[in-house]
Amino acid sequence: MGGVEIRKSILSFALLIFGWYAVASLHLVNPMFLPTPFETIQEGARLIAEKKIFIDLIYSFRRVVYGVSLALIMGIPVGLGLGYYEKVYQYFECILDFFRSIPPILTFPLAMLIFGTGEESRIAVIFFGCVTIVILNSAAGVGNSPKLRVNAAKIMGASWYQIFSRVVIFDALPQIFVGIRVSLSMGVIIGIVTEMLVGDKYGLGSRAVNAQIAYDTPGLFFTIIIVGLIGLIINKLLILLENRVIHWKKAA
């Protein structure tokens, strides 16, 4: 993102906040439901000063990172393998689509039965929701890459392992990155919903629910904004990393 784009983004955020301020301070909406930006920031400052928001952040973030990491560790090799052996993939395609069609959060009750209400069940649901995304994207990355490079490597005498580790993985990298980005967003969504469903003591999802129960709309607004910002930052950082790693795609 260049300087001009950053300036444009800041301007649009400033306009959004100003609009929010205008609507709230003119009492166009019941102040019960829409606090002013100042009230929200004040509440935010309190939460930051008391370090409460950080504990929630760490808990939520840890669940997402564990769940998504597990999905990547398992999903990328499986996806690459399935993409490479197209015939095997044809057997699994329908099953994968079936699992992908199940809203991940629907498996949360089952996960709680198996793992209890602690961390494990939440991580398991995040894993379940993300692993199909990672598998499908990695497989598509291999399937859609030009076969010519693999052929060229074969003619040069590359072994099966060399073709895989030195050609196929690199060709699939752009699509693997798409899988990582989508599954991280999915992981944040699932993680927060599990926190809202069965309250843990900590987590941004439970904070939002608790704020609602206490009619603490500034706190609720602040939590929502924090979650939005986290998603935005994760996405931007990943794009930055992607442009670094997959330098050749940017030029093409």
Next chain:
Amino acid sequence: MWGIDVKNVTKKVKTSDGKSELIFENFNLQVKESEVVGIFGPNGCGKTTLLNMIAGIVKPDLGEILIFGEKPGRKSIAYIFQDYRNSLFPWLTVKDNILFPLSLKKMKRKAIQEKLDCMLDTSNIPFDLDKYPYQLSGGQQQYISILRGLISDPIAMLIDEPFSALDYSNSLWLMEKMAEILKSMSIPAIIVAHDLDHLMCTAERICFLSEKPTSVVLEKLIDSDNPKRQCRLDNSLFKEAKQELTNLYSRKGLAYGWG
């Protein structure tokens, strides 16, 4: 012994609508030990399939292909593809692309470096080796893929329409380089091209192919000691020879429906 010997090859391929189509029936082509043969033919007559069979990635249904008396796939063959963008490895630098075939073998780093130095001495590479392929022009990229093919001391060279993805100035530049390389190498080479000029500059013998099932309908020897080979398109001898070929081509064009 022939450098490349294609003997009575028959090959059917499956078309996109599931039918099988006979491309070659008892096809023969012989290339001498250090001869450069140009292949000229209509679209879809199986030129690329022929190269793939010689390279060993596609097997003929019947018949035999021998390279210096051995089956394809045993010894290193340089195969230059038309689509250099998708045959080079964009995540590797130019240097690593050229050295890729050597890095697949268990070769000592010192030996690899010596090979590279040797290549740099003989061929004058006009660009930075630490760049990435996408930072170079099309002609330069194709040149890299040629160097990559040559680094592993191939016993034969297959070149599939190396110029057709290049613009005019790039293809002129590469044509000169290619003529230089082919002259200095003494291995059998088959070069497929769509443009007679390109073949005239690089090949010693041009084979004209027919429609499917494909056979060689005409051969034309280009005298390799002649100034024609010096790749001067304005050379009068070159012009004469090209005129002769163009005449033959248009006559054959009518007979075989190439037009």
